[in-house]
Amino acid sequence: MSARTAAATRVTQEKWTSVRTAVSDCGERFAALIESTPDPSVSATGHWSVAETAAHVTGIAWNYTVLGSAAAGPLPIPEVRRHMPTATVDNIHAGLNPTQLRAYRERDPARLAARLRSSVREMLTRTADEDPGGTVEWLGGSRLPLAGVFAHLMNELHIHGRDIACGTGAPWRIPDDEAGLFFELFLVEIIRNGTGVLLHDDRPVRRGSIAVEFRSAHTVPVTFVLDTGVFRAEEPSGRADVRIRFRPAALNLMLFHRTSVTRTALSGAVVASGRRPWLLPAFLREIRMP
CATH class of the missing domain: 3.30.1050.10 (SCP2 sterol-binding domain)
Structure with missing residues:
Protein backbone atom coordinates (compact mmCIF):
# COMPACT_ATOMS: atom_id res chain seq x y z
CA MET A 1 0.00 0.00 0.00
CA SER A 2 1.29 3.43 -0.83
CA ALA A 3 1.59 6.23 1.69
CA ARG A 4 -1.74 7.67 0.57
CA THR A 5 -4.76 7.15 2.77
CA ALA A 6 -7.10 4.37 1.70
CA ALA A 7 -10.60 5.56 0.90
CA ALA A 8 -13.05 5.28 3.76
CA THR A 9 -16.06 3.07 3.26
CA ARG A 10 -19.08 4.67 1.62
CA VAL A 11 -21.47 2.29 3.41
CA THR A 12 -23.42 4.50 5.80
CA GLN A 13 -26.83 4.00 7.32
CA GLU A 14 -28.15 6.85 5.19
CA LYS A 15 -26.92 5.22 1.97
CA TRP A 16 -28.20 1.81 3.09
CA THR A 17 -31.66 3.31 3.56
CA SER A 18 -31.38 5.12 0.20
CA VAL A 19 -30.33 2.06 -1.80
CA ARG A 20 -33.08 -0.07 -0.24
CA THR A 21 -35.63 2.59 -1.17
CA ALA A 22 -34.18 2.82 -4.69
CA VAL A 23 -34.40 -0.96 -5.24
CA SER A 24 -38.01 -0.95 -4.03
CA ASP A 25 -39.02 2.01 -6.20
CA CYS A 26 -37.10 0.98 -9.30
CA GLY A 27 -38.26 -2.62 -8.96
CA GLU A 28 -41.85 -1.42 -9.08
CA ARG A 29 -41.14 0.82 -12.08
CA PHE A 30 -39.46 -2.07 -13.89
CA ALA A 31 -42.33 -4.46 -13.11
CA ALA A 32 -44.88 -1.94 -14.38
CA LEU A 33 -42.78 -1.40 -17.52
CA ILE A 34 -42.71 -5.06 -18.50
CA GLU A 35 -46.40 -5.50 -17.66
CA SER A 36 -47.27 -2.67 -20.03
CA THR A 37 -45.16 -3.94 -22.96
CA PRO A 38 -47.53 -4.78 -25.85
CA ASP A 39 -45.18 -7.33 -27.44
CA PRO A 40 -42.57 -8.95 -25.14
CA SER A 41 -40.91 -10.62 -28.13
CA VAL A 42 -39.51 -7.35 -29.53
CA SER A 43 -35.78 -6.74 -29.16
CA ALA A 44 -34.50 -4.90 -26.10
CA THR A 45 -30.78 -5.52 -26.64
CA GLY A 46 -28.69 -6.90 -29.46
CA HIS A 47 -29.20 -10.40 -28.09
CA TRP A 48 -32.32 -10.44 -25.91
CA SER A 49 -36.01 -9.74 -26.32
CA VAL A 50 -37.99 -7.74 -23.78
CA ALA A 51 -39.12 -11.00 -22.14
CA GLU A 52 -35.58 -12.39 -22.00
CA THR A 53 -34.23 -9.12 -20.59
CA ALA A 54 -36.96 -9.10 -17.94
CA ALA A 55 -36.18 -12.75 -17.09
CA HIS A 56 -32.48 -11.94 -16.75
CA VAL A 57 -33.11 -9.15 -14.23
CA THR A 58 -35.84 -11.06 -12.39
CA GLY A 59 -33.58 -14.10 -12.07
CA ILE A 60 -30.87 -11.96 -10.49
CA ALA A 61 -33.36 -10.52 -7.99
CA TRP A 62 -34.67 -13.99 -7.16
CA ASN A 63 -31.17 -15.32 -6.46
CA TYR A 64 -30.44 -12.21 -4.41
CA THR A 65 -33.11 -13.28 -1.91
CA VAL A 66 -30.29 -15.47 -0.56
CA LEU A 67 -28.17 -12.73 0.99
CA GLY A 68 -26.47 -11.75 4.20
CA SER A 69 -26.74 -14.46 6.85
CA ALA A 70 -28.60 -16.63 4.31
CA ALA A 71 -25.79 -16.36 1.73
CA ALA A 72 -24.70 -19.99 2.13
CA GLY A 73 -28.17 -21.37 1.34
CA PRO A 74 -29.21 -22.87 -2.01
CA LEU A 75 -30.00 -20.41 -4.77
CA PRO A 76 -33.52 -20.36 -6.24
CA ILE A 77 -31.82 -20.79 -9.65
CA PRO A 78 -29.06 -23.17 -8.50
CA GLU A 79 -27.56 -23.78 -11.96
CA VAL A 80 -25.67 -20.48 -11.84
CA ARG A 81 -23.72 -21.39 -8.69
CA ARG A 82 -21.02 -23.33 -10.57
CA HIS A 83 -20.27 -20.32 -12.76
CA MET A 84 -19.93 -17.80 -9.94
CA PRO A 85 -16.34 -18.49 -8.75
CA THR A 86 -14.85 -18.19 -12.25
CA ALA A 87 -17.07 -15.42 -13.64
CA THR A 88 -15.29 -12.49 -15.26
CA VAL A 89 -16.61 -9.47 -17.13
CA ASP A 90 -15.37 -11.14 -20.33
CA ASN A 91 -16.94 -14.60 -19.92
CA ILE A 92 -20.22 -13.78 -18.18
CA HIS A 93 -22.13 -13.47 -21.46
CA ALA A 94 -21.01 -16.96 -22.51
CA GLY A 95 -21.37 -18.68 -19.16
CA LEU A 96 -23.43 -17.42 -16.25
CA ASN A 97 -26.00 -15.30 -18.10
CA PRO A 98 -27.12 -17.90 -20.68
CA THR A 99 -27.11 -20.61 -18.02
CA GLN A 100 -29.51 -18.56 -15.92
CA LEU A 101 -31.82 -17.86 -18.86
CA ARG A 102 -31.93 -21.55 -19.81
CA ALA A 103 -32.68 -22.58 -16.23
CA TYR A 104 -35.27 -19.87 -15.56
CA ARG A 105 -37.71 -20.29 -18.45
CA GLU A 106 -40.49 -17.92 -17.43
CA ARG A 107 -41.19 -15.37 -20.15
CA ASP A 108 -44.72 -14.21 -19.35
CA PRO A 109 -44.56 -10.49 -18.41
CA ALA A 110 -47.23 -10.69 -15.71
CA ARG A 111 -45.58 -13.64 -13.99
CA LEU A 112 -42.13 -12.08 -14.31
CA ALA A 113 -43.43 -8.85 -12.77
CA ALA A 114 -45.00 -10.80 -9.90
CA ARG A 115 -41.77 -12.73 -9.26
CA LEU A 116 -39.71 -9.52 -9.35
CA ARG A 117 -41.98 -7.77 -6.87
CA SER A 118 -41.95 -10.81 -4.58
CA SER A 119 -38.16 -11.12 -4.75
CA VAL A 120 -37.59 -7.44 -3.94
CA ARG A 121 -39.94 -7.68 -0.95
CA GLU A 122 -38.10 -10.80 0.24
CA MET A 123 -34.70 -9.13 -0.15
CA LEU A 124 -35.85 -6.17 1.92
CA THR A 125 -37.43 -8.33 4.62
CA ARG A 126 -34.57 -10.80 4.96
CA THR A 127 -31.92 -8.09 5.25
CA ALA A 128 -33.78 -5.63 7.47
CA ASP A 129 -31.57 -6.44 10.48
CA GLU A 130 -28.35 -7.24 8.60
CA ASP A 131 -25.13 -5.21 8.66
CA PRO A 132 -25.05 -3.31 5.33
CA GLY A 133 -21.25 -3.22 5.47
CA GLY A 134 -20.89 -6.95 6.03
CA THR A 135 -19.24 -8.47 2.98
CA VAL A 136 -20.38 -11.44 0.93
CA GLU A 137 -18.55 -13.30 -1.82
CA TRP A 138 -19.79 -12.19 -5.22
CA LEU A 139 -18.81 -13.10 -8.77
CA GLY A 140 -15.27 -14.20 -9.56
CA GLY A 141 -14.29 -14.36 -5.90
CA SER A 142 -14.84 -10.63 -5.52
CA ARG A 143 -16.31 -9.29 -2.31
CA LEU A 144 -19.11 -6.78 -1.84
CA PRO A 145 -20.85 -5.33 1.19
CA LEU A 146 -24.51 -6.20 1.38
CA ALA A 147 -25.35 -2.62 0.37
CA GLY A 148 -23.24 -3.14 -2.76
CA VAL A 149 -25.31 -6.15 -3.80
CA PHE A 150 -28.43 -4.00 -3.53
CA ALA A 151 -26.67 -1.33 -5.61
CA HIS A 152 -25.86 -3.93 -8.27
CA LEU A 153 -29.52 -4.98 -8.57
CA MET A 154 -30.56 -1.32 -8.71
CA ASN A 155 -28.15 -0.76 -11.60
CA GLU A 156 -29.46 -3.87 -13.41
CA LEU A 157 -32.95 -2.39 -13.13
CA HIS A 158 -31.67 0.98 -14.36
CA ILE A 159 -29.71 -0.29 -17.36
CA HIS A 160 -32.08 -3.01 -18.52
CA GLY A 161 -35.13 -0.86 -17.86
CA ARG A 162 -33.60 1.59 -20.32
CA ASP A 163 -32.97 -1.25 -22.78
CA ILE A 164 -36.63 -2.27 -22.66
CA ALA A 165 -37.82 1.33 -22.87
CA CYS A 166 -35.63 1.99 -25.92
CA GLY A 167 -36.96 -1.15 -27.58
CA THR A 168 -40.61 -0.33 -26.91
CA GLY A 169 -40.65 3.47 -27.01
CA ALA A 170 -41.67 3.74 -23.35
CA PRO A 171 -40.31 6.45 -21.04
CA TRP A 172 -37.56 5.57 -18.57
CA ARG A 173 -35.34 7.60 -16.28
CA ILE A 174 -32.17 6.91 -14.33
CA PRO A 175 -31.90 9.39 -11.44
CA ASP A 176 -28.39 10.67 -10.84
CA ASP A 177 -28.68 10.31 -7.09
CA GLU A 178 -29.49 6.60 -7.47
CA ALA A 179 -26.77 6.10 -10.07
CA GLY A 180 -24.36 7.72 -7.60
CA LEU A 181 -25.21 4.99 -5.10
CA PHE A 182 -24.04 2.40 -7.63
CA PHE A 183 -20.74 4.24 -7.98
CA GLU A 184 -20.18 4.48 -4.23
CA LEU A 185 -21.66 1.25 -2.92
CA PHE A 186 -20.65 -1.03 -5.79
CA LEU A 187 -17.63 0.36 -7.68
CA VAL A 188 -15.79 1.90 -4.74
CA GLU A 189 -16.60 -1.00 -2.45
CA ILE A 190 -15.65 -3.82 -4.82
CA ILE A 191 -12.29 -2.15 -5.33
CA ARG A 192 -11.89 -1.66 -1.58
CA ASN A 193 -12.84 -5.24 -0.72
CA GLY A 194 -11.26 -7.15 -3.62
CA THR A 195 -12.18 -7.82 -7.26
CA GLY A 196 -11.00 -11.44 -7.27
CA VAL A 197 -10.67 -12.67 -10.87
CA LEU A 198 -13.60 -10.54 -12.06
CA LEU A 199 -11.40 -8.18 -14.11
CA HIS A 200 -8.83 -10.76 -15.21
CA ASP A 201 -8.10 -11.25 -18.91
CA ASP A 202 -5.41 -12.70 -21.16
CA ARG A 203 -3.61 -9.41 -21.84
CA PRO A 204 -0.16 -8.79 -20.32
CA VAL A 205 -0.31 -6.85 -17.07
CA ARG A 206 0.42 -3.16 -17.62
CA ARG A 207 3.36 -2.01 -15.54
CA GLY A 208 3.24 1.25 -13.62
Missing part, protein backbone atom coordinates in the same frame (compact mmCIF):
# COMPACT_ATOMS: atom_id res chain seq x y z
CA SER A 209 0.55 3.25 -11.87
CA ILE A 210 -2.45 5.26 -13.08
CA ALA A 211 -4.42 7.37 -10.60
CA VAL A 212 -7.85 8.65 -11.64
CA GLU A 213 -9.84 10.97 -9.40
CA PHE A 214 -13.65 10.93 -9.67
CA ARG A 215 -15.89 13.80 -8.55
CA SER A 216 -19.60 14.46 -8.95
CA ALA A 217 -22.36 16.39 -7.23
CA HIS A 218 -23.81 13.10 -5.95
CA THR A 219 -20.76 11.24 -4.64
CA VAL A 220 -17.86 11.65 -2.23
CA PRO A 221 -14.59 12.29 -4.15
CA VAL A 222 -12.40 9.23 -4.55
CA THR A 223 -9.27 8.21 -6.44
CA PHE A 224 -8.95 4.82 -8.10
CA VAL A 225 -5.36 3.67 -8.53
CA LEU A 226 -4.39 0.93 -10.99
CA ASP A 227 -0.92 -0.23 -9.99
CA THR A 228 0.56 -3.06 -12.07
CA GLY A 229 -2.77 -4.83 -12.47
CA VAL A 230 -4.08 -4.20 -8.94
CA PHE A 231 -6.80 -1.67 -8.10
CA ARG A 232 -7.20 0.25 -4.89
CA ALA A 233 -9.41 3.12 -3.74
CA GLU A 234 -7.85 6.12 -2.00
CA GLU A 235 -8.74 9.55 -0.74
CA PRO A 236 -7.88 12.25 -3.33
CA SER A 237 -4.34 13.56 -2.86
CA GLY A 238 -4.16 16.26 -5.53
CA ARG A 239 -1.69 14.20 -7.57
CA ALA A 240 -4.06 12.25 -9.82
CA ASP A 241 -3.02 11.58 -13.41
CA VAL A 242 -6.60 12.09 -14.60
CA ARG A 243 -9.50 13.96 -13.03
CA ILE A 244 -13.05 13.03 -13.98
CA ARG A 245 -16.11 15.21 -13.38
CA PHE A 246 -19.21 13.21 -14.09
CA ARG A 247 -22.95 12.83 -13.93
CA PRO A 248 -23.47 9.37 -12.40
CA ALA A 249 -26.24 8.22 -14.77
CA ALA A 250 -24.16 9.20 -17.80
CA LEU A 251 -21.03 7.51 -16.45
CA ASN A 252 -22.90 4.26 -15.79
CA LEU A 253 -24.42 4.22 -19.28
CA MET A 254 -20.95 4.78 -20.75
CA LEU A 255 -19.33 2.07 -18.62
CA PHE A 256 -22.02 -0.42 -19.64
CA HIS A 257 -21.62 0.46 -23.33
CA ARG A 258 -25.07 2.04 -23.79
CA THR A 259 -23.49 5.30 -24.91
CA SER A 260 -20.07 5.80 -26.46
CA VAL A 261 -17.17 7.51 -24.74
CA THR A 262 -17.12 10.14 -27.49
CA ARG A 263 -20.84 10.90 -27.26
CA THR A 264 -20.70 11.08 -23.48
CA ALA A 265 -17.70 13.38 -23.52
CA LEU A 266 -19.25 15.68 -26.14
CA SER A 267 -22.39 15.99 -24.02
CA GLY A 268 -20.30 17.33 -21.12
CA ALA A 269 -21.68 14.67 -18.78
CA VAL A 270 -18.22 13.15 -18.24
CA VAL A 271 -15.24 15.51 -18.47
CA ALA A 272 -11.61 14.41 -18.22
CA SER A 273 -8.70 16.67 -17.30
CA GLY A 274 -5.45 16.42 -15.36
CA ARG A 275 -1.73 16.16 -15.91
CA ARG A 276 -1.78 12.89 -17.91
CA PRO A 277 -5.27 12.50 -19.43
CA TRP A 278 -3.95 10.26 -22.21
CA LEU A 279 -3.72 7.44 -19.63
CA LEU A 280 -7.52 7.27 -19.27
CA PRO A 281 -8.10 4.75 -22.14
CA ALA A 282 -5.63 2.29 -20.56
CA PHE A 283 -7.39 2.70 -17.22
CA LEU A 284 -10.84 2.14 -18.72
CA ARG A 285 -9.66 -1.02 -20.49
CA GLU A 286 -8.96 -2.51 -17.06
CA ILE A 287 -11.97 -1.26 -15.07
CA ARG A 288 -14.36 -2.36 -17.83
CA MET A 289 -17.92 -3.58 -17.33
CA PRO A 290 -19.62 -6.49 -19.15
